[in-house]
Amino acid sequence: MKNRLLKLWHQDGTRSVMASVLSILAGLVAGSLIILIVGICNPTLGLKSVWDGVRLIFGGLFATGRNAAGALTFGFNPASVGNMLFRATPLILTGLSVAVAFKTGLFNIGAPGQYLAGTAATLFIALSIPSSVVPPQIIWFLAFFGGMLAGALWGAIPGMLKSLLNINEVLACIMTNWIAANLVTWVFDISNLKNVVENTKSGYIYKTTFNNVATSKLGLDLIFHDSQVNGGIVVAAILAIIVYIILTRTTFGYQLKACGSNRFAARYAGIKDKRNIVLSMAIAGSLAGAAGSLYYLSGNTEFFWSTYQSLPATGFNGIPVALLAANHPIGVIFTGMFMSMLDISGLQMTNLTAYNEYITDVIIAVIVYLSAFSLLIKTLLGHRRAHKTDAPLKNPDPDGTQADSKADGKEALKA
Amino acid sequence: METLFENLTSGSMVFLIRQTLIYAVPLMIVALAGVYAERSGVINLALEGIMIFGAFIGVLFVRLVQQWGWFDAVKAADNWVGLQGFMLMTMAVAAILGALFSLLLAFAAINLRADQTVGGTALNLLAPALVLFLIRLIANQNTLQMATGDSASWFMLKKSMFGYGRTDEVGFLFDTFVNKVYLATYVCILVFIIMSVILYCTRFGLRLRSCGENPQAADSLGINVFKMRYAGVTISGALAGMGGFVYALTTTNCTSNGDVAGFGFLALAVMIFGNWKPLSVAGAALLFGLFKCIAASYGSLYVLNGAGEQIYFLKDLGINTNFYRLLPYLITLIVLAFTSKSSRAPKAEGIPYDKGSR
Structure with missing residues (x-):
């Protein structure tokens, strides 16, 4: 048993997870330190508020407000958890977007533009087809797939510029982002979807509920009262699993990854x-x-x-989500939830203390900074492994001990 | 002929040139920042973040000095030499802090051999977050402003400073290039020229560029690649930090809100567009600035016809505002599509230097 655990520990995936967990912890500690410094430098805040702030950084999701004595209270907060799931939905998907591109060796900084393209197409379809003629469920599907299609087309543009004209994809993505931002403003400017019914909402488009179109709650709102949660999180998780299957179990996914590892070797092998x-x-x-x-x-x-x-910002936040998950599609589900949990912590921080929500963005930035050299952290973690596996390698018996240990490792993972 | 001359010296033209310079100059100086980093072999995706940080530091410095009251007497006496000196000092402070901030990228990219794209992204996330966190604590709102007055009343060059009265007629050249212009614009152009000369005409510049092309060869000749790359990134940070403050001063009225409207990324585009060469970068920045300026003010641009009437030709076309707004980005993409074949990035950019590799 101990042996198996050891082998699990030595798996590459385990070390990736460990590196991410270390980055997260370091990020949270860095955030706490900033709060401490600001609290000490600013006498009106004081040490008590520092203690409150630090507790919220680590457990903001479970904060339930302040009691009569003014102390922070913690417990299960259904609204916070539900909102976390709701906010995680777009983060998971933009994270997946960045991760898929990374696997093919591309840095998709164009997620904001694609996000806007999807938003515009969805809103147009969801609000233009009258729900009195077509059932809302069908409109929902049309709007959702219309949004995906629009995003796909917008993403394909930098892809084509990269592959056909060899324009740096980072640059092409930045330009298409801003073009999308202007185009979306333009089409909504001349559309008749601007909310003119509620005059407090100037500058906004109608909610899709004006046309009776909305994602089904799937009963999740019964568990998480007073929150915005809906079935979208389930759709996001399903898409993550589909991406995982495509990348690991299909020829197409293999070809994508081959292009990412070495484009020229892939071409030599006959991959387009x-x-x-x-x-x-x-x-x-x-x-x-x-x-x-x-x-x-x-x-x-x-x-x-x-x-x-x-x-x-959701588009850009896909980058840290993907990096923290080491571009693993299933990992993205969890890192997306972690990011939205930080979001909630930030909101609680603004509501309950003198600090504000931007400290969580600082934490995210520190985590991304550390994950930039996650390879180094992984190697450091692996150092201990090298010492321990030295022994079997020195074994004079050349029966391919390495291959065996690999197979064992896989079994350990399954078990 | 006479109409042409009148057109060239009309109020519209004065406005166009002034505005174009205001947009082009920060782009130019930040693009040169990118050139310095990439020519030394480090991709600096963090230009946007460093600009945001520089803008914040600059505005904060102006605000603090105003609050200490050091320059109130100078301002009251309308001593413009003192005020311009104050502005130059602020630019220097923004540059120094920008350089310090960029050390984060240098450390990750050079010492730890981290992924430079990811490191740059981290700085881009860190800068607005940190800046907004502090602004909220300092000003209790999302924008940091000067303590008193606005940037125009404090730092702009005005004709009254040169002994002209408020209603005096001044020549076209004076009106375009001196009146109601920030001295920062010219300081940036000067710095741009000096830094370009350093990059191309000095031993240091040659060594720096060699580290971006073939660091192994440079190392074999006794050049310290690590030091050179540190120099490249630090200079890059200083220029970008200064550019960030100049952007805040000239286009957002000396305020900071954790955003520079994507100028850092645009500077990156200008750099690639300008093929990593200072002169082409300057040209690209001017082109981009011109289109940015047209987008912002196409409605008020006019030409004079033979009868001396003002024809608002762009407004009369009746094209949607949003079209002009997306034009700079679209044109950049189109021009890149045509020029990408001849684009030549520094050979070793983005690759961490490893003494052992061949």
């Missing part, structure tokens, strides 16, 4: 690298599009249409 780059970006785009689509199909979110000066 240019086609694969475009397809990879299209898939990435469709996932980012789905993120926007699900976020605005929830029925309780409104889209601020005059967005030409800013790009949606």
Whole structure:
């Protein structure tokens, strides 16, 4: 048993997880340190508020407010957990988008643009088809797939520029992001979907519920009262599993990864690298599009249409989600939830203390910074492994001990 | 002929040139920042983040000095030499802090051999987060402003400073290039020229560039690749930090809100567009600045016809505002599509230097 655990420990995946966990812990500690420094430098905040802030950084999800004595209380907070799941939905999908592109050796910084393209297509379809003629469920499906398709098309543009004209995909993505931001503003500017019924909502598009279209709650709202949770999180998880299957169990996925490892070797092996780059970006785009689509199909979110000066942060936050998961599609589900949990912690921080939610963005940045050299952390973790496995390698018996230990490792993982 | 001359010296033209310079100059200087880092072999995706940080530091410095009251007397006496000196000092502070901030990237990329794209992304996430966190604590809102007045009343060059009255007519050249212009614009152009000369005409510049092309060969000739790359990234950080403050000063009225409207990324585009060469970078920045300026103010641009009437030709076309807004980005993509074949990035950029590899 101990042997098996040891082998599990020595798996590459385990070390990836360990590296990520270490990065997360370091990020949280860094955030706490900043709070400590600010608290000490600013006498009006004081040490008590530092203690509150640090507790919220680590357990903001479970904060339930303050009691009569003014002390923080903790416990199961259904609204927070539900909102965490709701906010995780687009993060998981943009994270998947970035991860898929990474697997093909592309840095998809274009997720914000694809997210906007998906949002626009979804809102147009969901609000333009009258629900009195077509059943809302069918409109929902049309809107969702329309959003994915729009995202895919928008993602395919930098893909084609990269593969056909050899334009740096980072640059092409940045340009298409801003073009998308302006185009979306333009189409909504001339559309008749601007919310003119509620005059407090100037600058916003109608909610999809104006046309009776909304993602089914699937009963999740019964568990998490007073939260925005809906079936979108399930859709996101299913998409993550589909991506995982495509990447690990199909020839197509193998070809994508081969292009990522070495484009020229892949071409030599007869893989159509240019086609694969475009397809990879299209898939990435469709996932980012789905993120926007699900976020605005929830029925309780409104889209601020005059967005030409800013790009949606959800798109950029896909990058840390993917990096933290080491680009593993299943891992993305968990890191996406972790990121949205930090979001909730930040909100609680703003509500309950003198600090504000931007400290969680600092934490995310520190985590990404550390994950930039996660390879180094992995090697450091692996150092101990090298010492321990030295012994069997020195074994004079050349019966392929290494191959055996690998097979054992796999079994250990299954068990 | 006369109409042409009148057109070239009209109020519209003065406005166009001024505005184009305002957009082009921060782009130019930050693109040069990118050139320095990449020519030394490190991809600096963090330009945006460093700009945001530099803008914040600059505005904070102005605010603090104003609050200490050091420059109130100078301002009251309208001593413009003192005020411009104050502005130059702020630019220097933004540059120094920008350089310090960029050390984070240098450490990760050079010492720890981390993925430079990811490291840069981390800085891009860190800067707005940290800046907004602090702004909220300092100002209790999402924007940090000057303590008193606005950037125009404090730092702009005005004709009154040169002995002209408020209603005096001044020549076209004076009106375009001196009146209501920030001295920072010219300081940036000067710095741009000096840094370009350093990159191309000095031993240091040659050594720096060699580290981005073939670090192994450079090392074999006794050049310390690590030091050179540190120099490249630090200079890059200083230029980007300064550019960030100049952006905040000239386009957002000396305020900081954790955002520079994607200028850092645009500078990256300008750098690639300009093929990593200072002169082409300057040209690309001017082109981009011109289109940015048209997008912001196409409605008020006019030409004079033979009868001396003002024709608002762009407004009369009746094209949607949003089209002009997306034009700079679209044109960059199209031009890149045509020029990408001749694009030549520094050979060793993005590859951590490893003494042992061949």
